[in-house]
Structures are given as structure tokens and as C-alpha cells.
Amino acid sequence: MPVRKSRGGGHVSASEQSNDAYIVGDTGVLDFNDMSSDDAETGAPSASDDEPGGDDEVEDEQEVELRQALLEYQTTAARLRDEEAGITVDADGEQQDPSLDPGSDSSEDERPNRNTVGDIPLSWYKDEDHVGYNIEGSKILRKARRDALDRLLDKNDSRKALRTIYDEYNDEEITLSKEELSMVMRIRKGQFPSVQINPFEEYNDYFTRERMIMPINDAPVPKRRFIPSKHEEKKIVKLVRAIRNGWLKSKEKKPEEPPAYLLWADDNLADTNKTANGLSYIPAAKPKLPGHAESYNPPKEYLPTEEEQASWQLMDPEDRPKFVPQAFDSLRQVPMYGAFIKEVFERCLDLYLCPRVRKKRMHIDPESLVPQLPKPKDLQPFPTTLALRFSGHTDKVRSIAPDSSGQWLLSGSDDQTMKLWEVRSGRCVRTWQMGAAVHSVAWCPIEAARVVSACVGNKLVMVHAGVGGKTSAEAASDLLKLPSSTPTDTPVGPEGDQLTNWSQRTEGGLEIIHRYPVRHITWHARGDYFSTVAPSGNTQAVLVHQLSKRNSQNPFKKNRGKVQRVAFHPSKPFFFVASQNHVRIYNLAKQALSKKLLGGSGAITCMAIHPSGDHVIIGSEDKRLAWFDLDLSDKPYKALRYHTFPLRGVAFHRTYPLFASSSDDATVHVFHGTVYADLMSNPLIVPVKVLRGHDINDFSGVLDIAFHPTQPWIFSAGSDSDICLFCN
Numbered sequence: 001m002p003v004r005k006s007r008g009g010g011h012v013s014a015s016e017q018s019n020d021a022y023i024v025g026d027t028g029v030l031d032f033n034d035m036s037s038d039d040a041e042t043g044a045p046s047a048s049d050d051e052p053g054g055d056d057e058v059e060d061e062q063e064v065e066l067r068q069a070l071l072e073y074q075t076t077a078a079r080l081r082d083e084e085a086g087i088t089v090d091a092d093g094e095q096q097d098p099s100l101d102p103g104s105d106s107s108e109d110e111r112p113n114r115n116t117v118g119d120i121p122l123s124w125y126k127d128e129d130h131v132g133y134n135i136e137g138s139k140i141l142r143k144a145r146r147d148a149l150d151r152l153l154d155k156n157d158s159r160k161a162l163r164t165i166y167d168e169y170n171d172e173e174i175t176l177s178k179e180e181l182s183m184v185m186r187i188r189k190g191q192f193p194s195v196q197i198n199p200f201e202e203y204n205d206y207f208t209r210e211r212m213i214m215p216i217n218d219a220p221v222p223k224r225r226f227i228p229s230k231h232e233e234k235k236i237v238k239l240v241r242a243i244r245n246g247w248l249k250s251k252e253k254k255p256e257e258p259p260a261y262l263l264w265a266d267d268n269l270a271d272t273n274k275t276a277n278g279l280s281y282i283p284a285a286k287p288k289l290p291g292h293a294e295s296y297n298p299p300k301e302y303l304p305t306e307e308e309q310a311s312w313q314l315m316d317p318e319d320r321p322k323f324v325p326q327a328f329d330s331l332r333q334v335p336m337y338g339a340f341i342k343e344v345f346e347r348c349l350d351l352y353l354c355p356r357v358r359k360k361r362m363h364i365d366p367e368s369l370v371p372q373l374p375k376p377k378d379l380q381p382f383p384t385t386l387a388l389r390f391s392g393h394t395d396k397v398r399s400i401a402p403d404s405s406g407q408w409l410l411s412g413s414d415d416q417t418m419k420l421w422e423v424r425s426g427r428c429v430r431t432w433q434m435g436a437a438v439h440s441v442a443w444c445p446i447e448a449a450r451v452v453s454a455c456v457g458n459k460l461v462m463v464h465a466g467v468g469g470k471t472s473a474e475a476a477s478d479l480l481k482l483p484s485s486t487p488t489d490t491p492v493g494p495e496g497d498q499l500t501n502w503s504q505r506t507e508g509g510l511e512i513i514h515r516y517p518v519r520h521i522t523w524h525a526r527g528d529y530f531s532t533v534a535p536s537g538n539t540q541a542v543l544v545h546q547l548s549k550r551n552s553q554n555p556f557k558k559n560r561g562k563v564q565r566v567a568f569h570p571s572k573p574f575f576f577v578a579s580q581n582h583v584r585i586y587n588l589a590k591q592a593l594s595k596k597l598l599g600g601s602g603a604i605t606c607m608a609i610h611p612s613g614d615h616v617i618i619g620s621e622d623k624r625l626a627w628f629d630l631d632l633s634d635k636p637y638k639a640l641r642y643h644t645f646p647l648r649g650v651a652f653h654r655t656y657p658l659f660a661s662s663s664d665d666a667t668v669h670v671f672h673g674t675v676y677a678d679l680m681s682n683p684l685i686v687p688v689k690v691l692r693g694h695d696i697n698d699f700s701g702v703l704d705i706a707f708h709p710t711q712p713w714i715f716s717a718g719s720d721s722d723i724c725l726f727c728n
Contacts, residue, residue, distance in 0.1 A: 115140060115170045122168060131171045143171055293325045296334050303327055376688040379672040381712040382658055383726035386693045388426045390723035392419055396697070397717035399440045399704050403450075406709045408467060410452055411723055412438030418454050420465060423708075423725070430466050440520045444547075445527035449476040453530070455518040460532055460545075463509035480510040483550065499543060500552040512552070515540060524568045531566050531575075542566055542577060560584075565607040576616070578607045583618060585630075597634050600624050608650045608659070615675060615683065617659055619647030625661045627673075627685060638685055642669050645701065651714075653707040660714055662702035666694045668716050668726070691726050694718030 115132035125131050130139040146154075155161040163176045176184075183193045192199065242248045293302045302325050304312070312320055328334050376382075395414035402409050402423065409421040414437040420430040436457040443465075444451040450468040454461050464476035482504045501513040516537035523530045531544045541563040545552045561579030568575060573588040583597035583604070602622030609616055616628040623643045626636035645664035652659045657674045668691040674684040693716065694702055700719035707714050716724045 131169075140171070294323070296326075296328045296331055298325050298327060373686050376672075376686070379686060379688055381656070381728040382670050382672065382688050383691065383712060383714045383728055384689055385727055386691070386724055387713075387727040388423075388725040389693070390421050390426050390428075390725070391721075392421075392428045392431075393417065393721040393723075395437075395721055396700065396703060396719040397721060397723055398438060400706050400715050400717045400723060401441050401443055401452075402706055402708060402715060403443050403465075404445070404447055404709055406711065408465065409715060409723070410441045410443065410465075411717060412441040412454055413721065414438075415721075418452075420452075420467070421723070426725075432463065434461065439518070442521050442523055442530075444479075444530075445523050445525055446475075446479065448472065449479045451476050451479060453521055453523075455521050455532065458514045458517050458534075460512040460514065460518055460521060461505070461509060462512075463505070463507075479547065480508075482510065498552075499540060499554055500545070502550045502552075512545065514543070520565055522565075522567050525570055529568075531568070533563055533566055535562050535564065555586075564604050567607060567609050570609065570611055570613045572613060574613070576607065576609065578604050578618065580604055583607065583616065583628075595630065595634060597628050600626060600636075600639070602646070605647055606650045608652050610652050610675065611654055612675060617650050617652070617661075619650045619661055619663075621646040623647065623663070625650065625669075627683070629683070631679065637682070640669075640671070640685070640687070642687060642690075643667065648701070648703050649705040651705050651707050653712070654709055656707075656712050658707065658712060660705055660707070662705045662716060664696070664699065664701040666696045666701035666718065667692055668702055668705055668714065670714065691716070691724075693724040693726070694722065695720045697721075 116135055117132040120132075122131065130141050132140045134140055151161070160175055163181060164173050165176070166173050186195075187193055239248070292298050295302075304324060309324075312324070390409070390411070393411065393413040393415055397411055397413045399412045400409060401411075407423055408429070409423050410418065411421065412418045412434075416434050416436055416438070418432045418434055418438050418441060419428050421427065422429055432454075434454065434456040436459075438454050438456055440455040442453050444453065444462070448468075448471070450465045450472040451462055452465045462480055464473055464480070466473075482502060499515070503511045503513065505511050512532075514532065514534055514537075516534035518532050518534050520533040521530060528548050529544060529546055531542060534541050534543075539557060539559065540554055541559050542554070542556055543552050544555055555575075556577075559577075559579070561581055563577060563579050565578040566576060567578075574594060575586045575588055577584045577586065580603040581599050583599065584593060585595040585597070586592070587594040597616065597618075599618060600620050600622050602620040602624070604618055604620050606619040607616065614630050616630065618626045618628065620626070623641055623646060625640040625642070625647060627638040627640070628634075629637040640661075643661065643663035643665055647661055647663050649662040650659070657672055658670060659673050660668055660670045662668045669687060670689040670691060672684070672686045672688050676683070691714070695718070697719040702716050702718050704717040705714060712728045714726050716726070718724070
């Protein structure tokens with residue numbers, strides 16, 4: 001048989017070369033067939049060695065015999081050396097270690113020590129005789145490394161050497177099994193390591209393909225849809241006819257006589273003895289046991305003095321004590337009780353005529369039922385005194401609005417005028433003739449322009465207030481100037497296409513003509529957007545306008561109920577719409593309904609938002625002021641009923657913890673309302689003052705109220721054509 005040269009100095013047969021085509025090194029599994037001729041320098045076989053007729057020449061027969069003899073000698077020497085070491089070789093030429101035999105008795109102590117020094121470079125131990133330390137702290141000595149000739153002989157003697165790698169970190173040799181070699185080869189081919197893994201598992205259809213008909217909502221079926229069975233209906237009619245004709249008669253039970261029971265039984269028998277009605281027997285009340293005072297010869301300290309006896313004689317017979325202690329020498333001298341026969345007779349009447357009933361008495365102090373509230377003087381400041389009266393209107397004052405500085409006050413009245421007042425002096429600075437009743441007035445939040453707005457008929461009028469100097473007038477002129485591109489002659493009405501018509505006033509200012517009468521206006525905090533309310537407008541009851549673009553839009557195509565008030569959130573994109581029965585809060589960013597507040601039994605007339613935006617107060621015609629906590633519930637947190645007539649106005653103070661309400665009873669109620677930052681603490685609401693300064697005119701009282709922006713003062717507009725200022 002021809003023999004090829006091996007690069008390690010030994011010889012390997014062609015059959016062994018073909019069977020062991022893979023070798024495992026430190027970097028993984030190497031394929032002999034994939035190696036090039038450049039691997040010859042490192043001792044790896046190349047493709048040219050496997051081909052017959054390569055570059056290696058066949059030795060002559062003498063040289064072949066010498067090499068075979070040398071190979072047999074090396075094989076025999078290796079076998080003897082393995083037998084001395086206790087290692088046997090199986091039929092396939094693989095070595096078997098007795099310590100690895102499953103039947104052998106091995107323990108944890110016989111396992112080789114592992115290096116426990118951690119992730120430390122092994123170059124530190126290159127000049128040492130050890131490679132680390134074991135768990136007990138002893139050195140792990142290096143094993144004697146065999147030379148290249150021994151490794152070559154092992155390679156030729158056993159196929160196991162081709163699958164053995166050297167672990168430099170633990171200084172040991174590890175032999176890979178055939179299963180591990182197969183796993184490595186599958187990974188190199190891009191396959192799963194285990195043959196048992198199936199990448200194409202059967203699909204489990206978790207969902208059914210049956211068509212399921214579901215209802216639109218999950219509301220229970222109403223009772224009006226119930227259709228009784230015809231058979232049951234006939235049966236019921238038959239029974240009713242039999243009862244009316246007297247064919248069916250119930251069996252009358254004979255009244256059972258109540259069993260006899262002991263009237264003065266012991267208390268322990270109270271639970272066992274029952275009356276005829278099934279009630280527990282109530283024992284008689286135990287009298288108080290007599291003491292030293294009831295003795296016929298009590299001690300001297302229990303006997304009354306002459307002064308006490310004289311005072312008892314002066315008392316009324318009803319107030320005198322029933323028993324007075326007396327001293328007798330013997331029991332024979334004790335006289336008979338004078339009212340003995342009378343008391344026995346009354347006792348017998350009580351037992352015969354009045355059955356005893358257990359009555360639970362609750363001793364409750366009325367003052368304990370009243371909540372403990374702080375005193376009003378501890379909650380100052382708040383308005384208490386009428387300080388100034390603004391007189392000049394000739395009819396009901398519908399609306400008032402102080403500016404942001406608190407220096408000026410704007411008012412609108414049914415006398416078709418709008419007036420501007422100086423707060424400190426009460427002087428009327430300017431009057432505008434509007435031509436119709438003014439229902440609502442408001443200041444534009446842009447302080448540099450000093451623009452005021454008023455709802456007059458079906459128009460919204462915006463003019464300069466005339467205060468603030470030349471700079472304010474120029475800013476107001478630029479703000480209220482109508483661009484040339486804005487149409488001014490487009491009809492507004494049922495036949496027109498536009499919602500509103502923006503036009504320039506001849507006296508100066510801006511007019512926005514609506515299709516329906518406007519009753520309320522509210523501004524956004526930034527001053528560019530404002531909203532108007534026309535309660536009779538049906539689908540156009542609420543309009544939102546943009547002053548910079550001279551544009552109007554209708555955000556709600558359909559309003560649920562008659563809209564009374566609208567308001568913008570102080571800091572968030574929320575819009576409050578108050579109808580007669582509900583308050584709907586819309587999210588302008590999401591364009592969706594966020595929350596719905598439930599009103600009371602009466603129609604809502606007024607609304608105010610807390611400066612934080614988390615609380616709302618609502619006044620209604622049922623004489624109730626409702627406080628809503630938006631984080632708590634959609635129902636009122638507190639309902640205050642202090643007015644005797646429907647409410648017409650509510651307001652919050654910007655900085656002080658105050659809010660107030662006005663009514664047709666011509667009074668203004670001021671409340672202290674502290675809102676805590678802690679969400680677990682409820683707001684503190686305390687009524688502090690009732691303000692009176694107006695008269696009832698034509699069944700109307702105080703129509704509107706407004707707080708001073710910086711001081712704890714409040715303005716009130718009455719139906720008696722006056723405006724009052726209440727100060728602290």
C-alpha cells in the first residue's frame with residue numbers, strides 16, 4: 001500500500017486522511033479540503049497531498065519497509081505507554097479514560113483544578129511554573145508539555161488527537177465529541193446547531209373564521225321590547241279571571257295562640273323566650289340597689305342639715321327630691337311609705353295598658369354636627385363695605401368688566417350705551433352710543449392696544465377705549481384695521497355663505513355682523529382668539545373668531561341644548577361650553593370631547609373658571625351654586641344654596657382665594673375657596689360675607705359681578721342702573 005509523507009515526521013494512511021477530513025484547532029474546525037498550499041508552512045495538509053500523482057514521489061520499496069517498521073515501533077511504544085497510564089484504546093482507535101466511565105466511582109475531588117484567578121492576561125505567568133490558583137488559594141502548577149514528536153505519534157496512533165484542543169487558560173486538553181463536531185459543522189454551514197429544531201413549525205390558527213354578529217352597544221334590552229309568551233299570557237288571564245270570580249281561595253291559617261312566657265324572667269332567658277310576634281323578650285329594668293342613705297339609721301354625714309331641709313321646703317313639689325334620708329332608733333319606728341298604694345296602682349296600669357318597648361336613645365350634641373370651619377376674620381381680606389357707587393346709566397346694567405390694571409371699568413346697559421369709568425374716583429370718562437341694548441362687554445387681553453368689545457344686537461363691536469395715550473391708539477388702529485382683501489359686502493343671513501361679515505365702523509373700530517343676536521363674548525388669554533354666543537343660533541350658536549386673520553369658524557355643527565356661556569381654559573387647549581343642563585369640555589388639540597359635567601335641575605345661567613383651570617363654578621336657576629373639581633368627578637363636589645332667587649353671575653379672583661355669586665335677590669355672596677396643591681386634600685369652601693347695595697327692579701337683582709384684578713374688591717352691576725364697588 002503506498003504511503004505518503006506526513007509533515008510532522010510520521011506517516012498517515014490514505015484511508016485515515018479521508019475519514020478524518022476535519023481538525024479542531026484554537027480557532028475552530030478546519031477543513032483540509034479548504035486549505036491552500038500556503039498552509040504547508042504551519043503543518044496543515046493541502047489539497048495537493050490528497051490527489052494521487054501529486055508532487056510527492058513514491059519511495060522505493062526499501063525505504064517504505066523502513067518507514068513501516070518505524071511506524072510499527074512508534075505505535076507499539078505508544079500503546080505500552082497508554083497501558084501504563086491506564087488508558088485503553090477502542091476498536092476505532094479512540095482512547096477511553098477510566099475516569100470518564102459512567103460506571104466508575106468519581107467524585108468532585110477527582111476533577112482537575114480550574115483556574116480561578118479571573119480575567120487576567122496569561123502573559124503574566126509566562127515566566128512562572130503555575131498558571132493560577134485554585135479555590136483554596138494553592139498554585140495550579142503547569143503540566144509537562146509533550147514535544148512535537150509525542151504529539152505527532154499521538155496523532156498517528158489515535159483519531160482522537162485530531163479532535164483535541166488545548167485550553168491555555170486552564171492548562172488542559174479538551175477532546176470534542178462527534179456530536180459537538182457535528183454541531184460545529186452545522187453552524188459553519190448556517191444551519192441550526194441541533195437537528196431536532198424545526199424552523200418551519202406548523203401555524204397554529206388562534207382566531208376563528210366564523211362570523212360573529214355583535215350588538216352596537218352593550219346596553220341591556222329595555223323592558224318595552226319584552227314580548228310575553230302567548231301561552232303564559234293565556235294562563236295569567238285564566239288565573240286572574242278565577243281570582244275575580246272567587247274560584248281560587250287561599251287557605252286561611254288559624255291564628256296561633258301566643259305561648260305563655262314569664263314576664264319577669266331572668267335576663268339570661270331573654271334570648272330563648274320569644275313573644276307571639278317573634279320579638280325577643282325584654283326584661284324589666286333593674287332598680288338601683290339601696291345604699292347608706294336609704295338605711296333606717298344612716299350615718300350622720302348622709303343626714304340633711306337644717307338649712308338643707310329649709311331649702312327643700314321652699315322648692316316646688318315637682319322639684320323636691322323624692323327621698324330624704326331619716327334616722328330611726330329601730331326598724332319598728334319606721335313609718336309606712338305614704339305613696340305605696342298609689343305607686344302599686346300606677347304600676348299595674350302600666351303593665352296592663354302600656355306594653356314595654358325597647359327604645360334606643362341617642363344623645364347627640366347639635367354643635368357636634370356642625371363642621372368645624374375657620375372664623376371669617378381669620379380668612380381676611382375679602383370685600384365687606386360698600387365704598388363707591390357708579391351712577392350714570394338709566395336702565396339695567398347687564399355686564400361689567402375691569403381692565404387688567406384695575407384702573408378702568410367698562411359697563412354695558414339696556415339704555416343702549418357703553419360707559420368707561422375710572423375706578424378710583426367713580427368718574428365716567430367716555431360714553432359710546434350703540435343703538436341697541438348692550439348685553440356683554442369685555443377687554444381685549446392685548447394691553448398695548450386697549451381695545452374693548454361689546455355685544456350689541458346681532459353685532460360684535462370692537463373700538464379703542466380712548467385711554468393709554470398715542471401709542472395705545474396707534475396699536476389699536478393697527479389691530480382693528482381691516483385689510484383691503486377682506487370682503488365687506490358679502491350678505492350675512494340664511495341666504496349668505498359666510499358665517500359673519502367683518503366691516504369697518506364709520507366712527508372707528510370694527511364690526512362683526514352675525515346672523516343671530518349675540519349675547520356673550522369671551523377672549524382667549526393671548527388675545528388673538530375670541531368666541532361669541534348666540535343662544536338662538538341653533539347650529540351657529542358658538543362661533544370662534546381670529547382677530548389677526550379676520551376669520552370666523554363654526555366648531556360645532558350641532559349643539560346639544562341651548563348654549564348659555566363659553567370659556568377658554570387659562571393655560572391648556574380646552575374649551576368649555578355650558579348649555580342649559582350640561583357643561584361640555586372639548587380638547588381643541590385632539591378635537592374631541594374630553595369631559596361632561598352634569599348640571600342640576602335648573603337651567604345653567606353663568607359659569608366661571610378657576611385661575612388654575614382645574615375647578616369650575618356654575619350658577620343655575622334652581623338657586624344653587626355648584627363647585628366642580630375636574631380631577632374628581634363629573635358631579636358637583638359641593639352645592640351651595642344661599643340665594644333665594646336664581647343666580648345671574650359668578651366670578652373667581654385672579655390671585656386671592658375668593659369667589660362670589662350674585663342673584664336676583666339683590667345680594668352678592670362672597671366665599672373663601674382655598675385650592676390645595678395636594679390632590680388628596682379637598683378645597684376649603686367657607687362663606688364669609690353677604691353684600692347688599694342694590695334694589696330689586698322688575699324681578700331682577702344683581703345681573704353681573706367681577707373681581708378687581710389686584711385688590712380684594714368686587715364690582716356688582718344691578719338692575720337699578722347702578723354699579724357698586726365693595727372694598728375690604
